[in-house]
Amino acid sequence: MKILHTADLHIGKKIFELSMIEDQKYILRQIYEIAVREQADVVLIAGDVYDRAVPSTEAVSLLDDFLTDFIRAEIPVIMISGNHDSPERIAFADRILEKRGLYIAGNYCEPLKTVTLKDEYGPVTFVCMPFVKPAVTGNATASQAVEQMLSTLPVTLDGSRRQVLLTHFFVTGEQGETPELSDSESDVNVGGLDNVSAGLFQGFAYVALGHIHRPQHIGNGNVYYAGAPLKYSFGEAFNEKSVNLVELGKPGEVTVRKIPLKPLREMRCIKGKLGDLMSREVLEMLGDSREDYVQATLTDTEELIDPIGTLRSVYPNVLQILLEKNQMAEMQEYESGVHAVKKSTAALFGEFYEMLKGEPLDEKRRLVVEEAAREAEEL
Ligand SMILES: [Mn+2]
Numbered sequence: 001m002k003i004l005h006t007a008d009l010h011i012g013k014k015i016f017e018l019s020m021i022e023d024q025k026y027i028l029r030q031i032y033e034i035a036v037r038e039q040a041d042v043v044l045i046a047g048d049v050y051d052r053a054v055p056s057t058e059a060v061s062l063l064d065d066f067l068t069d070f071i072r073a074e075i076p077v078i079m080i081s082g083n084h085d086s087p088e089r090i091a092f093a094d095r096i097l098e099k100r101g102l103y104i105a106g107n108y109c110e111p112l113k114t115v116t117l118k119d120e121y122g123p124v125t126f127v128c129m130p131f132v133k134p135a136v137t138g139n140a141t142a143s144q145a146v147e148q149m150l151s152t153l154p155v156t157l158d159g160s161r162r163q164v165l166l167t168h169f170f171v172t173g174e175q176g177e178t179p180e181l182s183d184s185e186s187d188v189n190v191g192g193l194d195n196v197s198a199g200l201f202q203g204f205a206y207v208a209l210g211h212i213h214r215p216q217h218i219g220n221g222n223v224y225y226a227g228a229p230l231k232y233s234f235g236e237a238f239n240e241k242s243v244n245l246v247e248l249g250k251p252g253e254v255t256v257r258k259i260p261l262k263p264l265r266e267m268r269c270i271k272g273k274l275g276d277l278m279s280r281e282v283l284e285m286l287g288d289s290r291e292d293y294v295q296a297t298l299t300d301t302e303e304l305i306d307p308i309g310t311l312r313s314v315y316p317n318v319l320q321i322l323l324e325k326n327q328m329a330e331m332q333e334y335e336s337g338v339h340a341v342k343k344s345t346a347a348l349f350g351e352f353y354e355m356l357k358g359e360p361l362d363e364k365r366r367l368v369v370e371e372a373a374r375e376a377e378e379l
Contacts, residue, residue, distance in 0.1 A: 001119040003164065004035045005244040007046035007210030008228035010084065012059030014051075015232060015293075016319040021058050026264040027229045028066045031243055034259055035075055038245055042117055043070055046210030046226060047082025047131055047168030049090060067102055076101035078115055080130040082168040082210050083187060087130060105166075108132035111152040121162070121250050127153060127204075129167040131211075134193065141193040142169050146200055157203025162251055165201060168210040173219045174199040182213040183235030184228065198223045205254050206246050215242045215258065222246075222254050229261050234295040234320065237267040265317060271297040271324075274307055283314055294318040301325055301358045325358025345373040 009028070013020050035043055050059055070077050079102075081090045091106025105113045105128030113128040129149055137145040146169060150157075157163065170188055172178050172195050181188060188194075188211070198219025201207045207223040213236070215227030226244050231237065242258040249255075268289060270277060277296060294315045298307060300323075311318045343351075346369050350361045353369075361369060 001042070001117065001121075001124050001162075001248045002038060002040045003042050003044060003206070003208075003244075003246040003248065004031070004038065004040040005044045005046065005206075005208040005224065005226045005246060006031055006229060007044075007168070007208070007226040008048040008082070008213055009045065009063075010048055010051040010228060010230075010232060011063050012051045012055045013232060018293075018317075018319060019058075020230065020232075021062060023230055023264045025062055025065075027261055028062065030261055031229060032066065032069045032073075034243060034245075035070065036073060038259070040075055040245070041119065042126075043075055043077045044126070044164075044166050044208045045077065045079040046166050046208045047080050048084045048210055048228075049079060049082065050085055052084060053086035053089070055089075071100050071102055074101065076103065076115075076117065078103045078105075078126050078128065078166060080105045080128050080166050080168060080210075081107075083131045085131075103128070105130045108136055110137075110149060111154055112149055114154070119248075121248075124162045124164060124205075124248060127163060127165045129165060129169075131168040142196050143200070146196050150200065159203050159205075160251055162205045162248055163203070164248075165204045165207045166210075167207065169196040170194045170211060171196050171198050171201075171207075171209055171218055171223065171225075173197070177218070179212045179216055179218050179225060180214050182228075182231075182233060182239065184213050184232035185211070188212070205248055205251070206256070208244075208246075214239055215244070217256075222256060224256060230263055231267045234267055234269055234293075237269050237295075266292040267295070268292040269295045269297070271299065273300050274298050274304055274310060275300075277311065278314060290315050291317060295320045295322065297322040297324055299324045323358075345377065346370045349373065 011024055049063060067077055081087045087106035091104045094104040103115045108130060115126040116123050132145060134140060134142050134145040137148055139145040139148060174197055178190055201221060201223055209225045212225045213228040216225050224244055227241055229241055241261045245257045245259055247255045276282060283290060294317060296311055296318060298321060308318060308321050349369050354360050
């Protein structure tokens with residue numbers, strides 16, 4: 001059985017107030033095409049389907065189109081809610097949709113919802129464990145909640161039968177190894193009561209995780225975060241996004257293949273003086289990449305007039321401008337506050353100057369300041 005695993009679609013997400021819906025439409029189409037090309041037998045969406053509990057109308061329409069494509073192609077879809085989703089809204093009409101091959105697990109229930117599909121080796125049972133706050137299950141920690149939910153399962157986890165789990169918790173390795181995070185998981189608490197050890201999932205042929213946006217394997221078994229299909233922050237500019245194609249053979253036979261995704265627009269970080277970033281050489285070198293989502297770090301020390309407007313004339317999708325001098329100033333602010341008492345007036349002024357200008361006082365200016373400070377202190 002061929003299983004396509006994705007998660008953290010965050011449909012409707014905005015970055016820097018800009019709608020990503022076009023990029024999402026493009027990437028979801030690509031996921032659909034991969035499923036068809038690879039002849040996937042089922043598609044798993046492991047939570048955070050939408051970005052918010054009450055999604056925008058365009059987000060709802062996009063998910064509707066995405067799911068309809070699969071159902072028309074007779075590829076079943078199994079979907080659970082993540083911490084960003086509203087369980088009730090995600091599960092709308094789920095009992096009707098099941099008859100057409102769309103299985104949705106929204107709300108927490110015990111025993112967990114299961115879906116059984118068959119191939120030439122027999123049945124494969126998919127266990128749906130949507131995100132839930134531990135307190136709702138009557139527990140203090142996510143780990144206890146997960147153990148309780150697993151204990152009520154009508155399945156045996158001795159590895160003799162093929163069982164696949166879909167879930168959306170902060171799953172760590174057996175020794176507490178934490179997954180590598182991105183900048184776009186807005187609500188991950190590392191090392192807290194949210195941790196769930198991958199060791200709890202022994203016996204599952206494959207565990208399809210959502211929650212962490214960087215695709216990765218965690219723990220000792222076949223436990224994988226599919227990662228988000230798109231980069232949702234500039235911190236992810238150098239990460240590649242993908243979906244997992246999982247092939248289950250006889251019990252015990254599992255292969256996992258990462259299939260890379262190619263976005264409509266990349267996330268690109270550029271750095272330099274405003275004039276240089278606008279120069280013909282740089283623009284020619286970038287070519288079509290000028291249309292990417294751009295984060296520009298400007299190294300100019302003098303005041304700039306409307307840098308974002310200027311950049312936008314050649315980088316239409318510039319989203320963020322960082323001024324290097326301000327970043328340096330922020331770093332120094334704390335330090336100078338702490339040591340202020342011990343420093344001379346001239347030294348303090350020197351720091352103040354550097355904070356504003358982004359460069360230290362030169363020798364000539366330093367002498368002038370020292371002279372002025374001495375005169376003032378003698379008064
Ligand atoms: Mn997420």
